[in-house]
Amino acid sequence: MQKCHLAVDIGASGGRVIAGYLASGELILKEVHRFENKMTTKNGHLSWDIDQLFEQIKTGIKKSVEKNCQPVSLGIDTWAVDFVLLNKEKERITEAVAYRDHRTDGVMEEVFNIVPKKELYKETGIQFQPFNTIYQLYALKKESPEILKDAAHFLMIPDYLHYLLTDKITNEYTNATTTQLLNAKGKTWNTSFIEKLGISQRIFSEPKKPLQAIGKIKDELKVELGVDFEVVLPGTHDTASAVVSVPSNDTIFISSGTWSLIGVEHQEPISTERAFLYNFTNEGGVNHNFRFLKNIMGLWMIQEVKRAFNHQYDYPDFTNLAYENADFPSIVNVNEERFLSPDNMLTVIQDFCRETKQIIPEMPGEFAACIFNSLAVSYNEAVGQIEELTGKEFESIHIIGGGSKNNYLNERLADISGKTIYTGPTEATAIGNLIAQMVATNEIESIEKSKEIINQSFHIQKFSSGGE
Ligand SMILES: Nc1ncnc2c1ncn2[C@@H]1O[C@H](COP(=O)(O)OP(=O)(O)OP(=O)(O)O)[C@@H](O)[C@H]1O
Numbered sequence: 001m002q003k004c005h006l007a008v009d010i011g012a013s014g015g016r017v018i019a020g021y022l023a024s025g026e027l028i029l030k031e032v033h034r035f036e037n038k039m040t041t042k043n044g045h046l047s048w049d050i051d052q053l054f055e056q057i058k059t060g061i062k063k064s065v066e067k068n069c070q071p072v073s074l075g076i077d078t079w080a081v082d083f084v085l086l087n088k089e090k091e092r093i094t095e096a097v098a099y100r101d102h103r104t105d106g107v108m109e110e111v112f113n114i115v116p117k118k119e120l121y122k123e124t125g126i127q128f129q130p131f132n133t134i135y136q137l138y139a140l141k142k143e144s145p146e147i148l149k150d151a152a153h154f155l156m157i158p159d160y161l162h163y164l165l166t167d168k169i170t171n172e173y174t175n176a177t178t179t180q181l182l183n184a185k186g187k188t189w190n191t192s193f194i195e196k197l198g199i200s201q202r203i204f205s206e207p208k209k210p211l212q213a214i215g216k217i218k219d220e221l222k223v224e225l226g227v228d229f230e231v232v233l234p235g236t237h238d239t240a241s242a243v244v245s246v247p248s249n250d251t252i253f254i255s256s257g258t259w260s261l262i263g264v265e266h267q268e269p270i271s272t273e274r275a276f277l278y279n280f281t282n283e284g285g286v287n288h289n290f291r292f293l294k295n296i297m298g299l300w301m302i303q304e305v306k307r308a309f310n311h312q313y314d315y316p317d318f319t320n321l322a323y324e325n326a327d328f329p330s331i332v333n334v335n336e337e338r339f340l341s342p343d344n345m346l347t348v349i350q351d352f353c354r355e356t357k358q359i360i361p362e363m364p365g366e367f368a369a370c371i372f373n374s375l376a377v378s379y380n381e382a383v384g385q386i387e388e389l390t391g392k393e394f395e396s397i398h399i400i401g402g403g404s405k406n407n408y409l410n411e412r413l414a415d416i417s418g419k420t421i422y423t424g425p426t427e428a429t430a431i432g433n434l435i436a437q438m439v440a441t442n443e444i445e446s447i448e449k450s451k452e453i454i455n456q457s458f459h460i461q462k463f464s465s466g467g468e
């Protein structure tokens with residue numbers, strides 16, 4: 001039996017359990033389980049099926065053993081901002097409501113009346129997104145104050161899944177930063193904001209840094225699954241884990257999946273007036289640093305177009321169709337809120353084109369070209385802002401994640417930005433998760449050292465402007 005670490009990486013569109021181990025200085029990956037993730041309506045709110053996700057994790061653990069991988073540790077990462085609450089008996093008392101649910105519509109502005117917008121940014125360094133945890137908590141307080149009164153523990157999605165495995169309550173630091181309730185500099189909860197919002201401070205536990213074990217899996221699971229291992233904290237925010245896998249520090253990165261997260265790693269938070277104006281964020285990193293980045297609407301738009309066409313086309317089809325329709329001229333502002341959670345992505349794209357007097361897409365390939373071209377335009381604009389805000393010019397952009405398989409988009413970005421585009425690894429998040437576990441268990445000396453291992457283990461593709 002091969003000893004391995006298990007990375008559980010759950011994105012908005014799907015999850016995977018990937019086993020990893022080192023052999024002759026290379027990181028070897030074995031995908032042991034893959035499953036779908038999606039939002040469904042529960043009690044009137046778009047929610048994640050958190051119990052089903054936990055079942056999938058257990059299936060992944062069992063399959064790992066069946067496939068001859070004996071886990072010595074496991075870590076979970078997921079998307080950010082969403083949470084559940086537990087009562088004092090440690091029972092879950094909320095659904096895992098999804099950030100695209102409309103409960104936060106208009107709430108951000110209400111919160112600014114309690115905590116001034118500029119103060120929020122100065123202290124937390126976090127960008128304004130209508131779905132940040134702070135606004136979700138306030139929306140919950142307005143709708144069901146009795147639930148918040150009953151709550152004894154606040155757990156973000158990976159914290160809750162770790163709790164189900166170990167019985168240990170933690171608030172992992174990287175994900176906690178996305179609540180917009182953590183002080184960027186002090187890395188502690190901003191108790192003044194929490195108090196002003198009328199939320200009990202007691203539900204939050206001290207943010208716990210990644211790269212450390214939180215405990216063994218609980219006895220009943222040991223028996224059920226026939227395994228025994230430590231649960232180790234990776235960057236539980238998937239973007240934090242993904243960025244660990246960017247092979248170089250001296251580049252702009254795009255973590256490309258449901259969202260496109262574009263930015264750079266920085267030692268200190270940048271919360272200047274201009275960063276505030278451009279709505280850049282400073283999310284906590286695994287390696288004591290910050291990810292200075294912007295959320296761009298990302299491949300969510302093509303995921304929704306795929307759904308609207310009843311999944312007749314898969315992602316490589318959309319890439320090919322985009323090549324065939326490369327001259328389709330209409331560009332949409334992908335960052336408009338109308339694209340965040342529409343009933344029908346096709347009609348909102350068409351509406352935008354109609355309102356701006358552009359050609360209206362009708363065919364799948366026209367939608368694909370419109371989305372990918374528009375994303376490239378938005379990426380390029382963010383590149384200019386990053387260079388302005390950091391005072392540094394970058395030669396390359398490194399794309400990681402599932403979206404890096406989209407060569408049409410990679411080529412468009414090379415053309416429009418004039419920069420060298422590098423792509424891969426595609427499973428960057430799971431790799432970053434595994435590396436964190438290996439650093440915690442002293443198999444890898446440090447996150448910096450892991451860059452050599454990544455370069456040695458994974459194929460990186462290069463795209464230059466004009467297809468050179
Ligand atoms: N073969 C492919 N060709 C082109 N694009 C692809 C291909 N496979 C996946 N993609 C793109 O990658 C995206 C999914 O990326 P990924 O699996 O990293 O996301 P995720 O983990 O579900 O989401 P998140 O970003 O929330 O973590 C899809 O939306 C799709 O656009």
Ligand SMILES: C[C@H](O)[C@H](O)[C@@H](O)C(=O)CO
Pocket residue numbers: 011012078079080081099237238239257258259261295
């Ligand atoms: C809301 C998104 O989950 C978040 O901002 C992003 O960083 C992410 O987690 C993408 O998977």
